Amino acid sequence: MERHQITGHTELIGLMAYPIRHSQSPATHNAAYEKLGLDIVNLAFEVDAPELEDAIRGMRALKLKGANISMPNKTIVHKYLDEISPAAKLCGAVNTVVNKDGYLTGHITDGIGYIQSLKDNQIDPSGRKVTIAGSGGAATAVQIQAALDGVAELSIFARDDAFKENAVKTVEKINSNTSCRAAFYPLEDLDRLKAEMDSSYLFTNATGVGMKPLEGQTYIPDSSFFRSDLIVTDVIYSPHMTRMLQMAKEAGCKIMNGQGMMLFQAIAAIELMLGQRVDSDYMKEKLGIRYEY
Numbered sequence: 001m002e003r004h005q006i007t008g009h010t011e012l013i014g015l016m017a018y019p020i021r022h023s024q025s026p027a028t029h030n031a032a033y034e035k036l037g038l039d040i041v042n043l044a045f046e047v048d049a050p051e052l053e054d055a056i057r058g059m060r061a062l063k064l065k066g067a068n069i070s071m072p073n074k075t076i077v078h079k080y081l082d083e084i085s086p087a088a089k090l091c092g093a094v095n096t097v098v099n100k101d102g103y104l105t106g107h108i109t110d111g112i113g114y115i116q117s118l119k120d121n122q123i124d125p126s127g128r129k130v131t132i133a134g135s136g137g138a139a140t141a142v143q144i145q146a147a148l149d150g151v152a153e154l155s156i157f158a159r160d161d162a163f164k165e166n167a168v169k170t171v172e173k174i175n176s177n178t179s180c181r182a183a184f185y186p187l188e189d190l191d192r193l194k195a196e197m198d199s200s201y202l203f204t205n206a207t208g209v210g211m212k213p214l215e216g217q218t219y220i221p222d223s224s225f226f227r228s229d230l231i232v233t234d235v236i237y238s239p240h241m242t243r244m245l246q247m248a249k250e251a252g253c254k255i256m257n258g259q260g261m262m263l264f265q266a267i268a269a270i271e272l273m274l275g276q277r278v279d280s281d282y283m284k285e286k287l288g289i290r291y292e293y
Contacts, residue, residue, distance in 0.1 A: 004030065004041050011040045012062070013273065016055055016077075017070030018048035022212065022238055024287070025068055028266045031286045032278040040065065040274075049076060056080040060102055066273035067097040068266075069106075071208075074137035075166075081106045090173060091144050092166065093137030096269040107272050110138045111145025113265025114204075114235065120264070120280070121256055121291045123202070123231055126150035131196045133157040133187055133219070134206030135167035138235055142206050143170050147180035154182040155196040157189075159207075187219060194225050202231045210234060210242035218244040228252035237262050241293060249293060259289045 004010070015025050021044065029042035047055045049072045056077065059067055069077050074093040078084050081097060084106040088094045094106035118125060130151050132143055135158035143156055154174060158167035167184055174182040185192045187207075197203050203226075209217055225247075226232060232248035237258035245255045263283055271277045283289070 004034070006041070007039065009039055012064050013040060013042045013066050013068070014055075014059065014064055015042065015044045015068040015070065016047040016052065016073055017044075018046050018072065019212075020044045020046050020070065023070070024237065024262060025070075025266065028263060028283070028287060029068070029270065031283060032266065032270050035278050035282055035286075036274070036276050038274065038276075042068075047073065049073060052077060053080050056097075056104070059097070059099065060104065063102075064099055066099050066269075068269060069095050069097060071137065078106050080104075087111075087144075090177065091137070091141045092169075093140055095137070095141070095265065096272055098273050107269070108137075108141050109265040109268035109272070110141035110261070111143075111148075112268045113263070114142045114261040115145050115149050116264035116268075117256070117260025118202075118233070120260055123233075123254075123256070125202050127152050128201035129153040129155070129199060130202045130204065131155040131157070131193075131200040132204045132206050133193075134204075134235075135159070135161075135163040135170075136207070139206035140166060140170050142204065142235065143182075144174065147174040147178040147182065151180050154180050155185060155200065156182060157185050157187040157193055157196075159187045190221060197225055197230065198227065200230065202233065204232075205234045205236070205242070205244055208236070210244055211236045211238060215239060216243050218242070218247065220244055220247060223247050223251045226251035226253050231256075234258055235261055245293070255293060256291060257293075259287075260291070263287065263289055 088108040235258040
């Protein structure tokens with residue numbers, strides 16, 4: 001494997017999450033730095049929530065140019081930063097930290113990446129109804145960005161767990177700050193889930209069901225939930241084909257996994273940290289990202 005030539009001038013950007021060794025994010029970022037001709041490397045650090053404050057202190061001390069943040073840290077890292085962007089504040093999550101001479105600013109690019117990946121795959125949910133399952137940081141970012149970008153109606157489903165209140169608050173924020181009409185439903189109500197999916201243009205799984213340690217699982221009981229003209233997407237990119245996407249494909253749906261979201265949120269994060277934008281077609285070819293399954 002060809003490796004970046006490390007020098008005394010090489011700068012570092014980190015990825016902080018737990019678990020994270022499965023992530024494709026460092027490969028994505030390093031491919032972008034190579035294309036841009038930058039002497040920077042991106043490394044994954046397994047940082048769990050109890051270690052996050054110390055990790056952010058270390059980021060300042062070691063003068064990292066920035067950091068990518070994933071779960072379980074996305075909804076708590078703001079506590080250790082100097083500022084967060086308006087979008088990150090609205091979402092209640094941060095996935096990108098920019099270090100400007102020791103001043104740390106948090107941003108959120110997940111929703112931007114998701115919407116851009118839809119457009120890149122000739123999917124346009126503006127003016128339509130969308131149903132999304134999920135209540136975590138990535139789900140919230142997708143839901144709020146969809147509302148801001150012109151989705152007319154949004155049905156949000158979440159399990160009755162510690163994150164349920166996030167989804168309820170997201171509905172309130174959307175209804176108060178955008179022209180989108182949003183409603184909350186419990187994910188345990190499968191009859192309601194099917195009814196909302198039946199009347200939607202697009203359905204998105206923004207939960208962790210389908211990735212490790214829940215690989216091979218889905219909360220969708222059977223293929224009757226998928227009509228053939230429903231577009232079905234998953235924010236999960238590993239595995240590329242989740243059980244839910246496989247069911248939707250067998251039902252004749254157009255499907256899309258989370259690879260495109262991963263790519264375009266990374267492109268947006270790189271632009272925030274470095275002030276340069278990498279060509280998306282080059283990145284798709286470099287990373288083997290495709291939309292046909």
